[in-house]
Amino acid sequence: MFQAHGYAAHDKHSHLVPFSFERRAPGLNDVVIEILYSGVCHSDLHQARDDWGGSIYPMVPGHEIIGRVTQVGSGVHKFKVGDLAGVGCLVDSCRHCSACEEDLEQYCENGLTVTYNGRERDTGAPTYGGYSDIIVVDEHFVVKVSDKLDLKAVAPLLCAGITTYSPLRHWKVGPGQKVGVIGLGGLGHMGVKFAKAMGATVVMITTSPAKGQDAQRLGADDVLLSTDPDAMKAHANSFDFLLNTVPVPHDINPYLALLRRDRTMAMVGVLTELDPPPNGVSLILGRKSVAGSAIGGLKETQEMMDFCAEHNIVSDVEMIAIQDINQAYERLVRNDVKYRFVIDMASLKEPS
Amino acid sequence: MFQAHGYAAHDKHSHLVPFSFERRAPGLNDVVIEILYSGVCHSDLHQARDDWGGSIYPMVPGHEIIGRVTQVGSGVHKFKVGDLAGVGCLVDSCRHCSACEEDLEQYCENGLTVTYNGRERDTGAPTYGGYSDIIVVDEHFVVKVSDKLDLKAVAPLLCAGITTYSPLRHWKVGPGQKVGVIGLGGLGHMGVKFAKAMGATVVMITTSPAKGQDAQRLGADDVLLSTDPDAMKAHANSFDFLLNTVPVPHDINPYLALLRRDRTMAMVGVLTELDPPPNGVSLILGRKSVAGSAIGGLKETQEMMDFCAEHNIVSDVEMIAIQDINQAYERLVRNDVKYRFVIDMASLKEPS
Numbered sequence: 101m102f103q104a105h106g107y108a109a110h111d112k113h114s115h116l117v118p119f120s121f122e123r124r125a126p127g128l129n130d131v132v133i134e135i136l137y138s139g140v141c142h143s144d145l146h147q148a149r150d151d152w153g154g155s156i157y158p159m160v161p162g163h164e165i166i167g168r169v170t171q172v173g174s175g176v177h178k179f180k181v182g183d184l185a186g187v188g189c190l191v192d193s194c195r196h197c198s199a200c201e202e203d204l205e206q207y208c209e210n211g212l213t214v215t216y217n218g219r220e221r222d223t224g225a226p227t228y229g230g231y232s233d234i235i236v237v238d239e240h241f242v243v244k245v246s247d248k249l250d251l252k253a254v255a256p257l258l259c260a261g262i263t264t265y266s267p268l269r270h271w272k273v274g275p276g277q278k279v280g281v282i283g284l285g286g287l288g289h290m291g292v293k294f295a296k297a298m299g300a301t302v303v304m305i306t307t308s309p310a311k312g313q314d315a316q317r318l319g320a321d322d323v324l325l326s327t328d329p330d331a332m333k334a335h336a337n338s339f340d341f342l343l344n345t346v347p348v349p350h351d352i353n354p355y356l357a358l359l360r361r362d363r364t365m366a367m368v369g370v371l372t373e374l375d376p377p378p379n380g381v382s383l384i385l386g387r388k389s390v391a392g393s394a395i396g397g398l399k400e401t402q403e404m405m406d407f408c409a410e411h412n413i414v415s416d417v418e419m420i421a422i423q424d425i426n427q428a429y430e431r432l433v434r435n436d437v438k439y440r441f442v443i444d445m446a447s448l449k450e451p452s
Numbered sequence: 453m454f455q456a457h458g459y460a461a462h463d464k465h466s467h468l469v470p471f472s473f474e475r476r477a478p479g480l481n482d483v484v485i486e487i488l489y490s491g492v493c494h495s496d497l498h499q500a501r502d503d504w505g506g507s508i509y510p511m512v513p514g515h516e517i518i519g520r521v522t523q524v525g526s527g528v529h530k531f532k533v534g535d536l537a538g539v540g541c542l543v544d545s546c547r548h549c550s551a552c553e554e555d556l557e558q559y560c561e562n563g564l565t566v567t568y569n570g571r572e573r574d575t576g577a578p579t580y581g582g583y584s585d586i587i588v589v590d591e592h593f594v595v596k597v598s599d600k601l602d603l604k605a606v607a608p609l610l611c612a613g614i615t616t617y618s619p620l621r622h623w624k625v626g627p628g629q630k631v632g633v634i635g636l637g638g639l640g641h642m643g644v645k646f647a648k649a650m651g652a653t654v655v656m657i658t659t660s661p662a663k664g665q666d667a668q669r670l671g672a673d674d675v676l677l678s679t680d681p682d683a684m685k686a687h688a689n690s691f692d693f694l695l696n697t698v699p700v701p702h703d704i705n706p707y708l709a710l711l712r713r714d715r716t717m718a719m720v721g722v723l724t725e726l727d728p729p730p731n732g733v734s735l736i737l738g739r740k741s742v743a744g745s746a747i748g749g750l751k752e753t754q755e756m757m758d759f760c761a762e763h764n765i766v767s768d769v770e771m772i773a774i775q776d777i778n779q780a781y782e783r784l785v786r787n788d789v790k791y792r793f794v795i796d797m798a799s800l801k802e803p804s
Contacts, residue, residue, distance in 0.1 A: 361550075374731070377728070378726050382741065392738075
């Protein structure tokens with residue numbers, strides 16, 4: 101066992117505070133990772149505050165983890181001590197269902213084991229995430245990380261990155277296509293970078309002129325203000341794919357009108373009702389689809405990490421110390437970050 | 453010009469009454485069809501009563517038309533006098549947009565011309581439908597009809613038939629697949645027959661045990677009562693395709709739970725809001741899709757007619773005289789028909 105240190109929420113109303121806990125001793129296939137950086141996902145806040153119900157306390161959030169391997173089990177093949185390593189939203193799955201066998205562990209039919217606020221498959225012990233100094237994970241659920249990239253800005257790739265990369269790949273985004281990314285936040289800013297790197301013509305679709313300008317800096321070819329009815333009309337029936345990263349309920353009918361016939365809008369942000377409801381006619385006239393997509397499997401996450409190394413893609417981040425996490429959550433609520441907070445875990449060793 | 457006779461609604465509150473009007477003289481590519489049978493689609497009722505707005509009066513409804521060719525223009529190639537002929541929901545389109553060029557006239561980007569309650573592209577004159585004795589249509593929008601089938605039961609294929617056949621083909625339904633047809637009415641009963649003939653294992657999903665029994669008579673392999681939570685749970689994540697024919701707003705989340713990963717539910721019935729709204733998680737967990745589909749193009753409609761002749765598929769119909777149309781509408785409102793009313797247009801010549 102390892103004595104680990106991190107920050108935890110102890111109930112839905114409390115701030116995160118220092119917390120000591122145990123990590124398991126590494127098994128045959130486990131790697132032990134000293135955590136260097138941990139991204140702050142909006143879902144950390146939702147789960148710490150039990151917005152979705154079922155939260156397990158104490159909770160150590162964090163599923164955008166970058167670190168260095170300090171120890172490996174005797175059966176580990178992919179990693180050696182000193183390697184850089186990444187851990188995302190899942191740390192285990194059943195490994196034998198059709199989803200797991202197709203490298204789509206995120207859709208494990210027997211329930212995946214999430215990196216925090218979940219339970220270990222064998223012991224039922226709670227899982228603790230990346231707002232900590234050390235983590236022990238089966239090597240299958242750990243990805244290799246290139247040393248060519250700015251490491252602190254790599255962390256958000258493990259959730260915000262793969263959540264946008266995977267649907268862009270699944271719906272075969274590429275050259276000659278016009279792709280819209282709806283909403284510019286942690287997910288949307290990665291969507292713009294990936295869609296552009298895949299060769300598409302990228303349009304940032306936003307309600308905010310300021311965000312539109314920023315999107316062009318990030319690589320967007322054009323900006324469409326969804327609040328401008330004339331502009332929305334001018335872009336009607338013209339998009340080959342829409343990546344909808346908006347994290348709150350909103351009217352998707354105006355976006356469906358932007359799609360070409362037989363095309364898809366993939367939802368990756370809204371985990372609640374699509375309210376106001378879409379209209380049947382928005383789908384029927386043009387044989388359009390609304391789909392969902394969840395993070396990505398381990399094979400694809402590694403593919404994304406390699407793609408990022410090749411194309412020099414990282415997140416735009418704002419670094420914080422772990423002591424600033426509660427203040428960062430308040431800023432997240434106000435959507436006041438460009439575009440991802442990342443915790444420098446070295447700060448854990450500083451006096452609080 | 454032809455003097456035509458039919459039944460028309462004169463305003464949203466009135467019953468349909470006898471109505472005389474003019475049909476155009478046949479142009480180069482037109483066929484003149486003596487109408488034998490006209491199916492009664494639920495949308496006839498909605499448009500006669502202006503439920504969707506924009507109705508044009510007087511309105512002669514009817515877009516499930518079977519008849520015999522009595523005259524052809526000099527440029528007509530497909531038909532000769534005496535041939536059987538079918539006309540469905542559209543009688544014209546722009547003929548040059550990408551949809552028209554791909555034989556998907558139903559998605560014409562410049563607006564298709566519907567068989568009734570529309571306007572002719574050249575003159576702007578109102579289009580009048582099948583509740584009449586004669587119709588003049590460009591041969592491109594007329595399909596050939598086999599004399600092997602029971603003609604009166606063929607009429608509903610032109611709308612209820614193609615509306616269900618097209619999505620089953622588009623999403624490649626076939627042997628080895630488990631397909632659910634949701635809702636047993638004019639559309640649903642055709643969906644069951646087609647999916648079965650295409651080789652799928654067909655499950656009728658209904659709220660009504662009596663309809664479930666009837667579905668098995670129509671060819672369904674199994675029945676799933678959507679009101680039975682245990683049964684719904686037993687079928688979770690097991691369907692390769694769902695054809696949702698329910699014509700009124702309803703909660704689609706329980707149906708999305710039935711789909712396997714990466715599969716689609718196609719909506720063909722609801723032309724209003726999908727209320728209560730679907731949940732983002734219903735789509736995201738399993739990368740599922742909700743799509744829409746509208747009728748079919750002329751090429752596919754002909755393919756369906758040929759498929760029906762080959763597989764001996766027609767609708768289950770209840771014959772009425774045109775004089776019974778208002779009473780039939782009342783029964784439609786109560787969903788009291790198995791499964792399609794068809795008007796014997798010979799009744800037009802009887803004293804009312």
